[in-house]
Amino acid sequence: MANDFPKHLVAGYGRYLTKGSIRHREAQEQLAIYGQRPDVMVISCCDSRVTPEGVFHAGPGELFVVRNVANLVPPYEETDGQHGTSAALEYAVRVLKVKHIVVMGHAKCGGVHAFRENANAPLATGAFIGRWIKLLEPAAIAMACMPIDRLDDPQLAMEYAGVRQSLKNLATFPFVDTLLRSGELALHGAWFDIGSGELRIMDRVSGKFEPCATDAQILPVAAAE
């Protein structure tokens, strides 16, 4: 019976209908009729504390979103098997023709933490998690070889390095590389601090992460109450 569907989700859906969806109703109708045309793809983490539509206060139709553990993009490879993230990338770039791809990392990433804790035995974290987070190995190697971040916080440094590696991997896809060269597509790195709500953007020249330049202030918790 459907009535074992979580009560709090039903309640949330009720709030969505009476509040959330109001300002978007017409847009939704239009999007249903004419289809989606997002110009931005966001690759972020499954973490319940990181919601791209929330961070960018985006409405229906604005962001094509992939969410996987630790916001990783595998490098291009032609082997068989299902490559979910690569499929989403192909769909975003070749079918939807997005203009921007944002890889958004975040603080306290459990996937990154699991990798750091089990660097010498990744499968100890679970066969699937382990094989997945091994995608961070090149990031760790690159970071160890020439660290460009303050390394007194290895978790943060690895979160940054993971974003950089995913950006590198994105460029290994022929259909991405072509558009990067023609300037029709741009790749961006970002990092979200789940506690303070601070967003940092990666400088593509220096590779460093800097606070997103906005006039809006991060409200202190007190003020927010």
Added chain:
Amino acid sequence: MANDFPKHLVAGYGRYLTKGSIRHREAQEQLAIYGQRPDVMVISCCDSRVTPEGVFHAGPGELFVVRNVANLVPPYEETDGQHGTSAALEYAVRVLKVKHIVVMGHAKCGGVHAFRENANAPLATGAFIGRWIKLLEPAAIAMACMPIDRLDDPQLAMEYAGVRQSLKNLATFPFVDTLLRSGELALHGAWFDIGSGELRIMDRVSGKFEPCATDAQILPVAAAE
């Protein structure tokens, strides 16, 4: 330089800081300090018109979200390679110990449409997309063998069938099966109508999708304006 970061995303982030995050600031601080403990995992589509946190009006920490093309879950397999969705599933079930997994399909799904258009030559849609949506083949076969939905809308029927197949595949993971038997984990099917905002829940006995029972009304577009 970071200043080529999309202007509208910066503006959106500004809105997030001044509006979106206000009611969640303290919760965010707490979540950063104590970690996430979501009890629900949602597997939904990358589609820019479907946002689980939106549909369930959920705040930070409530939903662990995987988003891939056509909200698909591959069956359990022990081959090498990166299985992003399986890794997220393993993390949600074994690390976060979620109590509910919701597979949420939606109307006008481009992945489902691509599969239907290219059923006989899935790779025509792209090598990665094609291999990914082949995961819908068993759904199509099951549907063809015993249609339980009104088939005058094959797109909708396939969207439903895809959700059912993903639920079947979820149960093939040993660590999921164990918890299903002990009643510690429940699987749910849902479908979202991006145009009207209607949410339908799958009845686990009949397999049919029925409107989510809530007192809230779906507002007509006119009223919403």
Added chain:
Amino acid sequence: MANDFPKHLVAGYGRYLTKGSIRHREAQEQLAIYGQRPDVMVISCCDSRVTPEGVFHAGPGELFVVRNVANLVPPYEETDGQHGTSAALEYAVRVLKVKHIVVMGHAKCGGVHAFRENANAPLATGAFIGRWIKLLEPAAIAMACMPIDRLDDPQLAMEYAGVRQSLKNLATFPFVDTLLRSGELALHGAWFDIGSGELRIMDRVSGKFEPCATDAQILPVAAAE
């Protein structure tokens, strides 16, 4: 003709006969007759600035020395092919029954530098060099995950990490592991500063490198002239 043998080597050999070998002549005769019985194996770099017998002021018969690029020890593996360093290890431990194995890294290591410069394309350094220094990858990963050294000098940190990894790899050889457990064999990490002549020893508990405790002073260059 032998007379194209480098003149300066012939001259050096002359000095060896009139100076170097004098104090060792009898020991050499004995060693030739009774064979070698070194109790220490040293694994160090090919670098022309690092000579184990020099650093430890050792005479004939004292040190069994392997020298390869970046003083690396591969992990135990049973594949075919020639494993030169593993063969030397086997000979030292099983035939000569050494009691100590010292892995000695050093400053300005070209092999470590080449790895750092080409972390993402190791073969760029040459097919053989590249495959060889890939042995540093686990060291880089371990270091990136939990750095224990001051990382404002990534070259030094990687030199240390390489020594630690080689010590880890040594312990993967069954015939080494057995003797480690029985206390019949001990592994040591060391690092030599080619400029100042300083020797640092790795603390096996903390993994940190500390100056070798000796009463002798490192002479300032002035004084040495």
Added chain:
Amino acid sequence: MANDFPKHLVAGYGRYLTKGSIRHREAQEQLAIYGQRPDVMVISCCDSRVTPEGVFHAGPGELFVVRNVANLVPPYEETDGQHGTSAALEYAVRVLKVKHIVVMGHAKCGGVHAFRENANAPLATGAFIGRWIKLLEPAAIAMACMPIDRLDDPQLAMEYAGVRQSLKNLATFPFVDTLLRSGELALHGAWFDIGSGELRIMDRVSGKFEPCATDAQILPVAAAE
């Protein structure tokens, strides 16, 4: 704790600081700053009784030294895996651009002895040693087919043959062959008598080993005392 580091090595390091390093302190500083530029690579044995820097009375920066069991050079091969000696060769020739490569064999070589004792079952000496010294097989065959040395001492004959084979193998590396033809690189064979301290050089035309032509005399043991 580091204080289990062998006492005699600490003492030796003390002697190095107070004696050994004095005449080299400034050279060391310079070598650390400007890097190494050795013009000679020596491939010799791990044997504790054979130290290239000793035999050639060489100071820091003069000799790039590879030491493995029985001073062997494998032939060029493009298989995967780590080829430590080939990597060192590649580094010496392509990066350091050495002008001379000396393969130095020696008397009483345990690796050569192990090969002779176990010619029909090399692995009996240990899996790694066995596979390594099989590199001497072509040397044994060549020697058996056309003996050019007095064979009443098969150990010595095999030591010579091993050096010749390694010289042959060196020439199989494309980057070595090219420089040999252009005259930018020269290969040399040598053999050291650990008992008497006598050095013999191989005549490249006849392939025979002859005493190194130096005015210095080999001192009788008595005189040396």
